[in-house]
Amino acid sequence: MKSLIKISVLLVVIVTLASCKKDTAPNYQFMPNMYAPISYETFGESKAFANGIEAQLSAEGTISRGHSLFEYDNSIEGYTLAKETLKSPLDSTQVNLDNAKVLYDIYCGICHGVKGDGQGNLVKREKILGIPRYDDPARAINEGSIYHTVYYGKNAMGSYASQLNDKERWEVVSYVLKLKADLEK
Structure with a gap:
């Protein structure tokens, strides 16, 4: 069983x-x-x-996190208007020039050179030609024109709006102005 x-x-x-x-x-x-x-x-x-x-869909009138509105158009008129009216919202105590130098070296120095003299590695190797110096009197750059150029790009230079946030862009602008002043000495 x-x-x-x-x-x-x-x-x-x-x-x-x-x-x-x-x-x-x-x-x-x-x-x-x-x-x-x-x-x-x-x-x-x-x-x-x-x-x-x-x-x-995004709600109407909203902005993606980390982005801000830029009221200047990507045109010659927008560039001119930014050059005439756009001022940095950061005062000198809010600008970290050490951080700005690091950002500049990463994104700008390869073409514009670490001194802003237009002699970056790509220019020295003749990969890109025609990068002007920051102290070139024919250009007369200021903080509004630099910010507009970083935001939208200009000529062969592309936009860095997606790589740099608003504060970082203004820090790079301050650093470029510092390089311009050093070249004019």
Whole structure:
């Protein structure tokens, strides 16, 4: 009797294990979304919201975190207006020139040179030509024109608005003005 119970239990276990193995279909996934997540595009349509894409759009009048509005256009008129009217919101106690030097060396020094003389490594190797000195009287740069150029870029120079936040841009502007003053001595 005991052997009959043991044999029947063993038979039930074997049948159970054999019934779980099915080569034609994959095994059961406990949490399928962990293996194949549903991806959503930023402004794509979604069934998650009743009105389609409304919940994924930014609220009107909002600004992305870390960004600010710049009211000067990316045009010659905007550059001229910035040169005439734009002033730094930072006073001399808020500018960290050591941090500004590091940022300048990373983003600007490769072309403009560490002294602002237009003799960066790319200019010396003739990869980029025509980088003027900061003390060039024909250019007459000031804080508004420098900020506008850093924000939008100019000629072959691209924009650094995405690499530098607002305070860092103004610190770089202060450092460029310091280099300009050192060159004029």
